[in-house]
Amino acid sequence: MPSLEHIANLVHDWLNAQFSPGLALFFEFFIIGVLIIGLFSILGLVLIMMERKVSAWMQLRLGPNRVGPKGMFQTVADTVKLIVKEGMTPDGVDKLLFNLAPFIVMIVAMVIMAPLMFAKNFQIWDINIGVFFITAISSLSVIGILMAGWASNNKYSLLGAMRSGAQIVSYELSAGFALLTIVILTGDLKISAIVNAQSDGWWIFKGHLPVWIAFVIFMIAVTAETNRAPFDMAEAESELTAGFHTEYSGMKFALFFLAEYVNIFVVCALGATLFLGGWQPLHFGTGTGFNRVMDYIPSSIWFAGKTFFLIFVIMWFRWTFPRLRIDQLLNLEWKYLLPISMFNLLLATLITIMGWHF
Amino acid sequence: MSITQILFWVLTAMAIGSSLMMITRKNPVYSVLWLIMTFFAISGHYLLMNAQFLFIVNLIVYTGAIMVLFLYVLMLIDLRHDTEPRKNKWLKFAGAVAGGCLLLVIVAALKDSDIKSNVVQTGEGDIGLIANLGKALFNEYVVPFEISSILFLSAMVGAVVIGKKE
């Protein structure tokens, strides 16, 4: 059965047969770049469409239904509109930083993709600190946001950027602690090792109480980290027009928008990898017929399914919860989530040392 | 030159160039951004030395946390205009002389030392990997490691003392 691993190996062998190793490596880099950019555009199209459909469904309305079958090409039309629109650079902005900011946010989103394991043995870079790499790099996106907010020379933009900075810096902590719970249980930071450790059951089943707590905290924290409602203080429309991208238009605005959705994908993929077993299929017990059936489903489908399930949960949050005030938001993190995740970390350590997980 | 060497020199040039840019910019926000570039270049050096954990720690601590807070503060207080006060010419001169002396001493010190042959250890050595670092930290260096918690605790108490409303 042709899996993604199989295809990747074929390409690798073919390139190495045709060219010298250095050149082959270069071509592989190139292919990965093209694939990532392709993934970005597909994700953008799919996720925005999904968001609109989900929100419509939640609110008992139809959503986009004019362009294409059931409105499926609505995002394509929107994208075309954004591309052909004039990219304005208002007077009084800091030109360099203003134009640079969307690209920084975008590049950060791209780099995070590196250690993600999309299917069985299908990964760009199995760095030995994979989880930590993702946390660290994702914290850099705040620089782009701050740059955008400050360079716009607009008080709404600046306030939005400040809020988003405070929010990302704060919620990184709980997200990090939630990840650490899994790292402690696995004993490794490598993504592949974490996924392999779940071959006899996902951590959410094996790790019981501490992992459940960590999972809930993780979902809350990443929602905040990606600046999504109910934590979208950075762009609270009713208060700050559009937050840090008030002054942006055209393709530069589209890049911010795209980066937001790609970030959602990345954090959900991370959640799926750590808590829901990555590409590992759902198994009950050992050697039953059910497990055999599950094994027939390709690993990439498992990974995508879990990721999109988590994305759906995050969208669900957005359309069912009212927005928090900024002080409530910071209180939630520093007074509740952080202490809870610290105690949870202790609990996880205890459980790991005593071997109380399954 | 191998790829590693080319990368080494590119990163070095980037580090020096962006730190020069950092100290010559008038606008402090630009300075901070150039400093971030410098940190990236230095992190790249860690990666070349196969110290992936240090690479990412350098990024998350300096770029992701400290520099973000710097940016945060600098952007809140509007320093867009040239508000830097003019310095005394003689003071500048004295500073240049003192800095030049320091440079001379360090260059002389490094020139004489016996590390000329092996400028940088690239791609080999695994002390920077997290498992080895953890073992060193929790065996040999466990006392300073634990003591540093007192340092952080006192800084936290200090932050509360300074930040609490009276």
Add this chain to the structure above:
Amino acid sequence: MNALLISAVMGVLMMFSSFMLKSKSAVRNVALAGMFLILVANILDTYGWHLFNIPTEGMMHFDRFSLFFNSIAFACTFIFFLLSARDMEKVGINYAEYFSLIFFILCGIVLVASFQSLLILFLGIEIISIPLYILTGSDKRNLKSNEASLKYFLLGSFSTGIMLMGITLLYGHAGSFDITVLIKAGEKPSSLAIAGLLMLLFAMAFKVSAAPFHFWTPDVYDGAPTVFTSFMATIVKAAAFIGFMRLFSTAFYSLHDQWQMVIAIITALTLLIGNITAVFQQSIKRMLAYSSISQAGFMMLALFALNGTATEGLFLYVAAYSLATIGVFAVLIKMKDYTFEGFNGFARHHPFLAAVNTVFLLSLAGIPLTAGFLAKFYMLKAAVEAGGFLWLVIFAVLMAAVSVYYYFRVIQAMYFKEGDAPVSMEVSRPFQWVLGVLAFLIILLGVFPNALLYWFYF
């Protein structure tokens, strides 16, 4: 190790006491009890009763030198708490946190006194410095306090940076942080090591406020709340000196001839600048800041000489200087007006306070029969024994004579000027008792220095 762990735990305990204990006197009593406990634990440690047994991998060495100094520092802190703990209430609302920070500083003092690895030295210096930056700026509504704190923080971080650079270069030379193997005796050190040595020398000179690295001292000591000035001008400065001494007598002893000249110049400059500038001050607090610089000059003589007499003399000097300065500051805190005029006629209204204050000032000036005299005497003797630099000794004596001028100005104001010497606070009877004991101690040490130095050997 006893004192280190107990003072760290006390710091945490004080944090909790800020919301567990309602009354301020309860907080104060907990702090006093904890301080006493630390002192006792350290004395037990000295005589072989180790409460904790932690392998430090040769990074710390609790020898008689460090434990003896710890005892002096803890005793001085205990006296400081007895005299001035009540006055800390007036600084701000975070009463318990101030104690907590002071206990953390004591941890740093233990580290600086007993390090055997540059890593621990760095940690100790930082643990001392960071709480001090906070304590300096704890009077938040006073602009001068804020300015002092920021200035101290910026310059302090800069000097820490230089220190780290020095440590890096030394590590590059030796491949180890251990100060006993940094420089091998009889071997010509590389210029890497020399550059590292110089950087460490400058950074430590900053921490002990020796000229020309003293510029932060007057502003910081003047701007900080007076209670905390009292603490950082005495115990903390003494600890920095002990660390300085430990570093240079262990790590760089074999290079003594090479850096002796640098130390001699720094000493002479410190004495000159400290004493001459102190003469022109109008505020007693600022005068005491400069006086602390000039006293640092005398303590630098111990580093210059680096022999047995110097070690003994440094202990005596540290004790004499700390006790006298704590006493002077304790009286100063009670005053409304910090200028010399503020002390006019003090003797008539508070004869006892004026008398003990005179003892403290005489000791600082180095008048015979006080501890200060013998301390200075030991220092000069050590410098003479080291030989070769007679001009430095003569210069130091000259400067000691200059210092008499500004200390006697206070005495003159107290006894021979007319005025009402406004006192801003109640002077309680226990406070006077403690001051009396302090004055007695100073005279005792001035007559029998062996009452202290005996314990260094036995």
